[in-house]
Amino acid sequence: MLDKNVSDTEVAELKRRRVSIAFGLERLGLIPLRAPVVSCIILLALIVGAVFGIERIKIDDSLSQLFRSDTKEFKQYEEVTKRFPSTEFDVLLVVEGKELLARDNLEKLRDTVTDLQLIDGVRGLISLFSARQAPEPGKLPAALFPSELPEGEAYDQFAQTVKTNEIIRGKLLSEDGTLALVVLSLDPKVVADNTRLRATIGEMRKVMTEDLEGSGLSRQLSGVPVMQLEIRNAVERDGLIYNIAGILAGCVIAILFFRKISFMVVAAFPPLLAILLAIGVLGWAGFSLNMFLNVMTPLIMVISFSDSMQLTFAARDRLIAGEDKYTAFKNAVLVVGPACVLTHATAGISFIALQFSNSDLIRAFGEAGLLATVLALVAVLTLVPVFGVLLVRHEEAFAAKFQSADLGVNALRRFCAFIAVRMVGRPGLFSLLAVLVVGGLAVIYANLEPRYRLADQVPDKEQAVQASDRLDAKLTGANPIDVLIEFPKGQSLYSPESLQIIAEVHATVEKQAGVGNVWSLETLRRWLSEKAHTTSVDTLKEYVDLLPPNLVRRFISEDQSAVVVSGRVPDLDSSEILPVVQKLDHALDSVRQKHPGYEVAVTGLSAIAARNSADMISKLNHGLTIEFVLVAIFIGLAFRSVVVMLACILPGIFPVVLSGTLLWLMGEGLQFASVVALTVSFGLGLSATIHFLNRLRLESPPGVSAGLAVERATVLVGPALILTTVVLACGLGVTVFSDLPSLRLFGWLSAFAMVAALIADLFILRPTAMWLISVAHRLRGGRGAGSVV
Numbered sequence: 168m169l170d171k172n173v174s175d176t177e178v179a180e181l182k183r184r185r186v187s188i189a190f191g192l193e194r195l196g197l198i199p200l201r202a203p204v205v206s207c208i209i210l211l212a213l214i215v216g217a218v219f220g221i222e223r224i225k226i227d228d229s230l231s232q233l234f235r236s237d238t239k240e241f242k243q244y245e246e247v248t249k250r251f252p253s254t255e256f257d258v259l260l261v262v263e264g265k266e267l268l269a270r271d272n273l274e275k276l277r278d279t280v281t282d283l284q285l286i287d288g289v290r291g292l293i294s295l296f297s298a299r300q301a302p303e304p305g306k307l308p309a310a311l312f313p314s315e316l317p318e319g320e321a322y323d324q325f326a327q328t329v330k331t332n333e334i335i336r337g338k339l340l341s342e343d344g345t346l347a348l349v350v351l352s353l354d355p356k357v358v359a360d361n362t363r364l365r366a367t368i369g370e371m372r373k374v375m376t377e378d379l380e381g382s383g384l385s386r387q388l389s390g391v392p393v394m395q396l397e398i399r400n401a402v403e404r405d406g407l408i409y410n411i412a413g414i415l416a417g418c419v420i421a422i423l424f425f426r427k428i429s430f431m432v433v434a435a436f437p438p439l440l441a442i443l444l445a446i447g448v449l450g451w452a453g454f455s456l457n458m459f460l461n462v463m464t465p466l467i468m469v470i471s472f473s474d475s476m477q478l479t480f481a482a483r484d485r486l487i488a489g490e491d492k493y494t495a496f497k498n499a500v501l502v503v504g505p506a507c508v509l510t511h512a513t514a515g516i517s518f519i520a521l522q523f524s525n526s527d528l529i530r531a532f533g534e535a536g537l538l539a540t541v542l543a544l545v546a547v548l549t550l551v552p553v554f555g556v557l558l559v560r561h562e563e564a565f566a567a568k569f570q571s572a573d574l575g576v577n578a579l580r581r582f583c584a585f586i587a588v589r590m591v592g593r594p595g596l597f598s599l600l601a602v603l604v605v606g607g608l609a610v611i612y613a614n615l616e617p618r619y620r621l622a623d624q625v626p627d628k629e630q631a632v633q634a635s636d637r638l639d640a641k642l643t644g645a646n647p648i649d650v651l652i653e654f655p656k657g658q659s660l661y662s663p664e665s666l667q668i669i670a671e672v673h674a675t676v677e678k679q680a681g682v683g684n685v686w687s688l689e690t691l692r693r694w695l696s697e698k699a700h701t702t703s704v705d706t707l708k709e710y711v712d713l714l715p716p717n718l719v720r721r722f723i724s725e726d727q728s729a730v731v732v733s734g735r736v737p738d739l740d741s742s743e744i745l746p747v748v749q750k751l752d753h754a755l756d757s758v759r760q761k762h763p764g765y766e767v768a769v770t771g772l773s774a775i776a777a778r779n780s781a782d783m784i785s786k787l788n789h790g791l792t793i794e795f796v797l798v799a800i801f802i803g804l805a806f807r808s809v810v811v812m813l814a815c816i817l818p819g820i821f822p823v824v825l826s827g828t829l830l831w832l833m834g835e836g837l838q839f840a841s842v843v844a845l846t847v848s849f850g851l852g853l854s855a856t857i858h859f860l861n862r863l864r865l866e867s868p869p870g871v872s873a874g875l876a877v878e879r880a881t882v883l884v885g886p887a888l889i890l891t892t893v894v895l896a897c898g899l900g901v902t903v904f905s906d907l908p909s910l911r912l913f914g915w916l917s918a919f920a921m922v923a924a925l926i927a928d929l930f931i932l933r934p935t936a937m938w939l940i941s942v943a944h945r946l947r948g949g950r951g952a953g954s955v956v
Contacts, residue, residue: 263347289367470539478504590877647772682736823920
C-alpha cells in the first residue's frame with residue numbers, strides 16, 4: 168500500500184537531482200495539460216490526416232525485396248529480369264495424377280490449356296501441347312498432338328511417344344508421365360494491378376475447375392504472380408487480425424486490473440492512437456507494407472503500451488494516495504516520463520542498428536520503426552495525461568475505494584516483494600549464477616547458422632508453395648537459376664563463336680548436380696540436329712523467327728545482344744543451394760577463358776539468395792552484438808552511472824541468447840525474421856530494465872540501504888511490468904495466425920523474448936544491481952546507494 172509520503176519522497180528526490188536522465192524531454196507531456204480540450208481537437212485533426220495517409224499505403228509483394236540493394240549482383244539480376252522478363256510474370260499450372268496421360272484426361276487438359284489462352288491478361292502459354300514432331304525438309308514441323316487423338320493400342324504407342332519427347336520430357340512432363348507443367352505468361356500490366364491480377368487468377372481457377380471436373384487430376388497454381396497475390400492477401404488479412412487482437416488484448420487486461428473504464432481508456436487508447444498516427448505518417452512518407460512492415464502494428468503496440476501502463480499506474484497510485492487528478496498525472500509524467508523517453512530511445516537504437524544491413528527492405532523497416540518510435544513516444548507522453556485529466560472523475564471516491572480494495576494490483580505487489588527479498592538476500596551468488604547462465608547460453612547462440620528459404624516468405628497454407636513442392640519432387644525444382652551470356656561488340660547471336668559458347672554453357676549447366684530442366688537456344692539447336700539432321704544456322708534462325716515472341720524473349724534479348732541459359736533448382740535452404748551456385752560458377756571459368764570478351768554470369772533469385780542471405784544475416788547478427796555495447800553505454804550516460812551501465816548488460820543479453828538457444832533446440836537457424844525479431848526485442852526488452860533503474864534511482868536517496876531501495880523499486884514498478892509483458896506477448900503472439908511463416912516466426916520469437924526479458928528483470932537485474940551497488944558503496948567509502956545509481 169502506498170501513501171502520500173511516497174509521492175513527497177519522489178518529488179523531493181526529483182528536485183534534488185535537477186538533471187533529468189531524459190534531458191528534460193519528458194516535460195513534453197506537460198504541454199497538453201495546459202489546454203486538454205484544445206489538445207483533443209488537434210488530435211482529431213491529426214487522426215483525420217492519418218486516415219488519408221493509411222489509404223496511400225501500398226503493398227510491396229516482390230519476392231526479391233529482401234535482397235534489393237546497390238550491389239553489383241542485384242543490379243545484374245534486375246537487368247536480367249528487364250531483358251528476360253518471363254520469370255516475373257509466369258504463372259505455373261501444375262496438373263498431377265496417375266491417369267494424367269489417359270485419353271479422356273489428356274483431352275480435358277488440352278481443353279483447359281486452350282481456354283486458359285483466351286483469358287484476358289494471358290499473352291502466351293507453353294505446355295506439352297506446344298511440342299512438335301520432327302521437321303521434314305522444306306516443311307513446317309507438325310504438332311506432336313493431332314487434332315484427334317488415336318485410340319486403343321495406337322494411343323498407347325502415342326502416349327509413350329509423348330513421354331519420351333526430348334523437348335517436353337523432364338521439362339513440361341515428368342519422367343513418369345504423372346505431372347504436367349503449363350507455363351502462362353501474363354501481361355506485366357496485369358501483374359502490377361492487384362485488382363486485375365486477382366481477377367485473372369480467379370478466372371484461371373474457374374477454368375481449371377470446370378474443364379478438369381471429373382478427371383481425378385489435382386491442379387494447383389504457382390509462380391511469382393500467384394505468390395505475390397497470396398502475399399498481398401496475407402498482408403491485408405494479417406493487418407486486420409493484428410489490429411483487432413492488439414486492441415482486445417490491451418483493453419481486456421487494462422479493464423481487469425484497473426476495474427474502471429476511464430483508466431482502461433487512459434492506458435489502452437494512447438497506444439492504439441499511436442498505431443493509427445504512425446501508420447498514417449508512414450503512408451504519407453511513401454512506405455509500402457511488406458512482410459516486415461506488416462508487423463509494425465504490434466511493434467508500435469509493444470513500444471507504447473509498456474510506457475502507457477507505467478504512466479497510468481503511477482498516476483493511479485498518486486490518486487489513491489490523495490492527490491488531485493491534475494497533480495497526479497503531472498507528477499506521473501515527471502517521475503515515469505524520463506524512463507519512457509529512455510525506453511523509446513533504446514528501441515530507436517535497435518531500429519538504427521538495422522541500417523547496417525545490405526537489404527533495402529530491412530533498412531526501410533528500420534527507418535519506419537524509428538519514425539514510429541518517435542511518434543509513439545509523443546503520443547504516450549501527451550495523450551495519457553490529457554485523457555487522464557478529462558476522463559477521471561471523483562478522485563476522492565476513487566481513492567477511498569481502492570485504498571482498501573485493490574486486490575489484483577496488491578497481489579502482484581506481494582509477488583514482486585517476495586521475489587525482491589530473495590534476490591537481494593544473496594546478490595553475489597545470484598549474480599554469479601546469472602553470469603554462468605548467460606555465458607552458457609551465449610556459447611549455444613554463437614553456433615546458430617544462417618538460414619533462408621524462399622518458401623518462408625510465401626504463405627504456406629496456399630497453393631503456391633504446395634505446387635512448388637510438387638515441381639521440386641517431379642521436375643527438379645520450381646526456382647529458376649540463370650546464366651547470362653552477353654556478346655561483345657562485333658559478335659552476333661548466330662555467329663559461330665556465339666553459338667559455341669551457348670552450347671558450352673548449356674552443357675555445363677546440364678552437368679551441374681542439383682540443376683535440372685535446362686532450356687536455351689541450344690535446346691532448339693540440338694532438336695533440329697537430332698530430328699531434322701541439320702546444323703544449318705539459317706534453319707535455326709528460321710525456327711526462332713517462327714516461335715511466339717514471348718517464348719523467344721525467355722532466352723534471347725530483344726536486341727539479340729545477350730541470351731540466357733535457364734535451369735531450375737529445388738527450394739532448399741540457401742546453405743544447400745550456395746555450393747551448387749559456386750560449383751557452377753567455377754565450372755564456367757573454363758568457358759570464360761576460352762571466349763574472352765563474352766560476359767558469363769550466374770544469376771537469378773535463387774543465386775542471389777544463396778550468395779547474399781548468409782552474409783546479410785551474419786552482418787545483422789554482428790550489428791546486434793554492437794548494439795549490446797552501444798545501448799549499455801547510452802543508458803550509462805543517461806543515468807550518469809557506471810553501475811547502471813554494467814547492471815543492464817546481463818538482463819539485456821539474456822532474452823536474446825535464451826531465444827537463440829530455443830531456436831537451436833528446435834533445429835532452426837538464424838533467419839531474417841528471427842535476427843530482426845531479436846534485434847528489436849533487445850531494445851524493447853530493456854523497457855523493464857530502464858523503468859526499474861529509474862525507480863531505483865528515485866528510491867535510493869542518501870541514508871537508504873541498497874537492499875531496501877531495490878525492494879521498494881521492485882514493488883512499485885513490478886505490477887506494471889508484469890501486466891505489460893502479458894499484453895505485449897499477447898499482441899506479438901497473434902502473429903501465429905499469419906499464413907506467412909516469416910511473420911509467425913517473428914511474432915512468437917518476439918513474444919518469447921519479451922517474457923524472457925521479464926524473467927531477466929526479476930531474477931537477474933535485481934541481484935546484479937544490488938551486488939554492483941554494494942561493491943560501489945564499499946569502494947566509495949560507505950556513502951549512500953543513491954550516490955552510485
